Amino acid sequence: MSSGGADLRHFLAGLAWPEPQGPLFDPDTAPADPVELFVRWLREAVDRGAPAPHVMTLATVDAAGRPDARVTVLEDVDDAAFWVAASESSPKGKQLGRVPVAALVFHWPLQGRQVRVRGTVRPAGEARTAAAFERLSAHERAELLVDRQSGPLHDEEWLSNALGDPTELLELEGAGPAAAPTWRLWGVDAGRMEFFQAARDGHHVRLRYSRDESGYATELLRP
Numbered sequence: 001m002s003s004g005g006a007d008l009r010h011f012l013a014g015l016a017w018p019e020p021q022g023p024l025f026d027p028d029t030a031p032a033d034p035v036e037l038f039v040r041w042l043r044e045a046v047d048r049g050a051p052a053p054h055v056m057t058l059a060t061v062d063a064a065g066r067p068d069a070r071v072t073v074l075e076d077v078d079d080a081a082f083w084v085a086a087s088e089s090s091p092k093g094k095q096l097g098r099v100p101v102a103a104l105v106f107h108w109p110l111q112g113r114q115v116r117v118r119g120t121v122r123p124a125g126e127a128r129t130a131a132a133f134e135r136l137s138a139h140e141r142a143e144l145l146v147d148r149q150s151g152p153l154h155d156e157e158w159l160s161n162a163l164g165d166p167t168e169l170l171e172l173e174g175a176g177p178a179a180a181p182t183w184r185l186w187g188v189d190a191g192r193m194e195f196f197q198a199a200r201d202g203h204h205v206r207l208r209y210s211r212d213e214s215g216y217a218t219e220l221l222r223p
């Protein structure tokens with residue numbers, strides 16, 4: 001296959017969506033709370049053996065209004081927000097701090113499901129960030145101590161030496177979150193969420209939740 005042109009277009013056109021497995025979502029069974037529905041879908045993805053079901057795309061915007069996106073993991077979710085970890089020194093951390101809005105996309109292809117979240121962003125308080133830091137492995141914490149994420153990798157050997165013995169590094173620097181002061185959790189408000197269920201017959205379902213002062217309203221959208 002060549003790297004472009006008709007061959008590649010033909011190849012792409014031949015790639016099919018996987019047939020959605022398992023029971024399809026019936027919007028009549030949707031709860032009033034979209035976070036409850038998200039957790040239900042996440043558990044169903046886990047039960048069906050979805051690879052990395054907690055992995056999502058995090059989209060942000062920089063100060064010039066340019067969009068950016070990357071894959072991250074979901075650290076936590078509650079009725080107020082979806083929580084993601086990012087260092088303030090990384091591009092995404094700077095973007096979240098300066099333009100506090102974000103979008104998340106979860107994709108569970110085996111079930112033909114997508115969840116989209118859009119909302120304002122706020123940094124977590126110290127207690128929540130500290131609890132998340134404690135859950136990290138020694139290697140992950142050590143990485144944060146030498147954190148310059150997304151900076152140029154000038155000295156790979158130095159980095160691998162620094163990470164070679166995370167215990168020693170953590171003892172030297174202190175293992176608490178104060179030792180990695182730029183790392184924190186960020187909450188993406190669940191003010192607007194959309195659930196997409198692909199159907200075998202092409203009658204896909206899209207259900208949108210939008211929140212105002214009186215709570216969530218739902219709306220079915222054309223697929």
Ligand SMILES: Cc1cc2nc3c(=O)[nH]c(=O)nc-3n(C[C@H](O)[C@H](O)[C@H](O)COP(=O)(O)O)c2cc1C
Pocket residue numbers: 052055068069070071072073074085086087090091092093149150
């Ligand atoms: C499966 C997967 C999971 C990832 N999870 C995270 C994560 O939880 N946090 C993180 O900072 N980067 C994570 N990354 C790396 C990011 O995609 C990205 O490369 C990095 O955070 C730098 O992004 P930035 O330059 O936009 O700040 C993950 C990458 C992959 C492929």
